[in-house]
Amino acid sequence: MKDIKIFAPATVANVSCGFDAMGFALDNLGDTMIFRKNKDRSIRINKIEGAKLPFDIYKNASGYVAKKMLVDAEANFGIDIEIYKKYKPGSGLGSSAASSSGTAFAINELLDRKYTQLELVKYAMLGEEVACGSQIADNVAAALYGGFILVRSYSPLDIISIPTPAELYVTVIHPQIMVKTLDGRNVLPKKVKLKKAIKQWANLGGLVSGLCLNDYDLIARSIEDVIAEPVRKLFIPHFDLVKESVTDCGGLAAGISGSGPSIFALSKGQEQAQKVKEAMNKVYQDKGIEYNLYVSKIGMEGVRTL
Ligand code: HSE
Numbered sequence: 001m002k003d004i005k006i007f008a009p010a011t012v013a014n015v016s017c018g019f020d021a022m023g024f025a026l027d028n029l030g031d032t033m034i035f036r037k038n039k040d041r042s043i044r045i046n047k048i049e050g051a052k053l054p055f056d057i058y059k060n061a062s063g064y065v066a067k068k069m070l071v072d073a074e075a076n077f078g079i080d081i082e083i084y085k086k087y088k089p090g091s092g093l094g095s096s097a098a099s100s101s102g103t104a105f106a107i108n109e110l111l112d113r114k115y116t117q118l119e120l121v122k123y124a125m126l127g128e129e130v131a132c133g134s135q136i137a138d139n140v141a142a143a144l145y146g147g148f149i150l151v152r153s154y155s156p157l158d159i160i161s162i163p164t165p166a167e168l169y170v171t172v173i174h175p176q177i178m179v180k181t182l183d184g185r186n187v188l189p190k191k192v193k194l195k196k197a198i199k200q201w202a203n204l205g206g207l208v209s210g211l212c213l214n215d216y217d218l219i220a221r222s223i224e225d226v227i228a229e230p231v232r233k234l235f236i237p238h239f240d241l242v243k244e245s246v247t248d249c250g251g252l253a254a255g256i257s258g259s260g261p262s263i264f265a266l267s268k269g270q271e272q273a274q275k276v277k278e279a280m281n282k283v284y285q286d287k288g289i290e291y292n293l294y295v296s297k298i299g300m301e302g303v304r305t306l
Helices: 061-072 095-110 117-132 138-145 181-186 194-213 216-222 229-235 239-248 270-284
Strands: 003-013 022-038 043-049 078-084 148-154 157-162 168-175 253-256 263-268 291-297
Touching: 003 095, 003 138, 003 168, 022 095, 022 138, 022 168, 022 291, 043 061, 061 078, 061 095, 061 117, 078 095, 095 117, 095 138, 117 138, 117 157, 117 181, 138 148, 138 157, 157 194, 168 270, 181 229, 194 216, 216 253, 216 263, 229 253, 239 253, 239 263, 239 270, 263 270, 270 291
Parallel strands: 043 078
Antiparallel strands: 003 022, 022 078, 022 148, 148 157, 168 263, 168 291, 253 263
16 A cells, blocks of 8 residues: 545544543544655655644654654655644644544554554554643544543553444534643643542443443433533633533533533434534524534544545
């Protein structure tokens, strides 16, 4: 194989109660990337469309992941990369994770699948460190595995695929303001009261059980975040109104996507997800903020060849 074109999905990390530990992939929103082998063994980013990102491979998540994988594999070729971003960085929808995991997947294909899926997650986490300062696995694992994932442990890394109910849909509103993951992490409490911690891990257990049991009501009542949401929602215009509008119109629940500012809502069925879209739209229209709205099935495939 000399070149490859891939789709790398947007992802929702945390899913409210699973800070740094849960995530899922979208089906129809994500970036496109093209990778071409070259003989001079250099790694170059030739094109970036849709976002302002560094072309320096040591500062670009994709370039860095490609470099690391090829050096470790002692590859006898280099790579020319083209990146087509379809949604903005700083959205809370795993933009850097799409670049990192898309690169890990594509380079592995060009190396005749030298690495395991877990190793790809580890390489993609290096890209996350370049882009946002920490080796976080929730977005990249969701992008690579597809569906819902749980990062059961960071050390050693242990990723679990969680079953996804067939009728689960997500609606996302992305206000066009930028919240850097680093800023979203700096506001988090350094200590958490035991009472709150109990609530959070009980909800995470509830969410995982609900997904496994196809129990939509259990999923709905488990999507609660008593740790990050109370401080992070302050960055997001009209967050409480949007959240209320989701449940008022029959959606299951809503929360902050990753570190924000996007807000995700889960629904049973596409029709309900469209109603949620209209409800979110009603809250934001005429408020003078630009925004994008998306409805997607949960993306079961993750990164894929186009
Ligand atoms: N779990 C991360 C956070 C998601 O909430 O900061 C961003 O990668």
